[in-house]
Amino acid sequence: MAKTWVFVEETEEGPATVGLELLTKARGFGGELAAVFLGNGSEENLAALGAHGASKVFHMTPSDALPTAAAAAALADLAGSHSPDLILFGLTYTGRDVAGRLSARIGKTILSNATDIAMEGGMVTVTNEILGGMTLVDAIFENDPPYLVIARPKSFPAEPSGGGAPEIETVSLPDVGHAGSAIVTASHTEHLEGPKLEDAAIVVAAGRGIGTEEGFAVIEELASKLGAATAATRAIVDAGWVAYSKQVGQTGKTVKPDVYIAAGVSGAMQHLVGMKDSKVIIAINKDEEAPIFGVSDLGVVGDLHKVLPKLIEALGNR
């Protein structure tokens, strides 16, 4: 019987969604399922872990230190005494930090960027997508368990199972000396308007084709007409036109809205991995060869500065 652990970090809105997605997925493996939770852990948050299938929660509470090195050390100790077969992490900043350090500490390899995980008879196969999602790669572990996997957000749905309150085991973070000496001195939250990018039903994304920072206004106007979230490519985030929290793609967010409208986005592989699983994709680009058209349900070859104002007007008249 498999023993699966899912690392879940706390966010302002509760347990990280990707953690709940992984718990949902891991329920299908049968066997024992536990969460390793890093956060203050209100009763509500801990209950959510149980509701998604964790029968047990190892609870670590961070101090003002950057908790990743100590959390990895604590997890290494726990893994040593409980021998889990599989430990799953979401591809988040903290997930990557803890998984990476744990991996080096216990000498176990990591399969990263997973978009699917299969377990058959104790054998784990991990799938990831390369070349912007055009090719799938299946890989296996050649070391003994625990098998470490980092999975991309939104690879699986998060669905409660109706599980009851989990058993809680409090785990203290050990002193790891110099490796744990990074401290967080301040936190800043970017103020964002409109629906949350990860959850929005419609996303309007802009690329370098908007031309200037001011060009983003038409994107915002369309989004507000549609009740959509705005998004961006890395090109315009790096240019400083748009906040990083709006970046979609490999190093940004993964989204799967009902409709994704990409304006002036070329469709680089690193952008496609973050949005190509949207239900309907509409692209506006003046270059008919733009790769974004390869994944679009509707491609409009044209100037976004002509098409979008007309679209906004047409929507306004409804």
Added chain:
Amino acid sequence: MRVAVCVKQIPDPASPYDLDPDTHFVVRPTDQVLDDTDRYGVEMGLQLAEQTEGTVTLVSMGPSGNLQGIRQALAMGADKAVIIDDGTLQGSDSLATAGILAAAIQREGFDLVIAGTESTDGYAGILPQQLAEFLGVPALTFAKKVSVEGDTVRIERQTQTGYDEVEAPVPALVSVTAGVVEPRYPTFKGIMQAKSKPVETLTAGDLGVEVTTKQKIIAIRPAPERASGELIEDDGEAHLKIVALLEQAKVI
């Protein structure tokens, strides 16, 4: 301050890379380029070294080929390069790579290690953290801003909703995001000087470390294709098509 910058040469991303059908390893041509991601690390390293009258050593594992990518980073201003080029390391996973890089960096001595947050070709995105654990130092990851004051490194660490200010005493590792600083272009003088800068090539044996890779690709297959859609030229009425599709998708 002695800064070690981890850099990787990769196949030119302008043409998508191939995986060898037998070994499943990335096919690496002799004229690889410097991973664009690492130009940010090099620039950051150079700026911090300039401020502290320090040095920048490039550390890279992989087939050295004609060293085009490494020369590019030396031309930007790095002082020297250490390359671990060893056929037995072909197809290494991130953990094995981190083990080798840690040994090379220990041997050089360091106050600060800089890496990119993820590479362009492999993008497992965990090597910096593995490396920090091997070196026993704090990892200040996902930095969008870095400064050094005395023996303290400070960064702005990207978070899901904004950023945190994080600091630690050196020795430490920092992983930098693209955009942390604007990388300089090599000058003609830099390019000429790069030709005579020291480049040391080592094997795993020279470092006295043995690593093994514990993961294996078992299949490569095409992803299910998305049914191809409609492509229209904007004739001034394209927006109506968009409205129709939004209606069909039941979002308006």
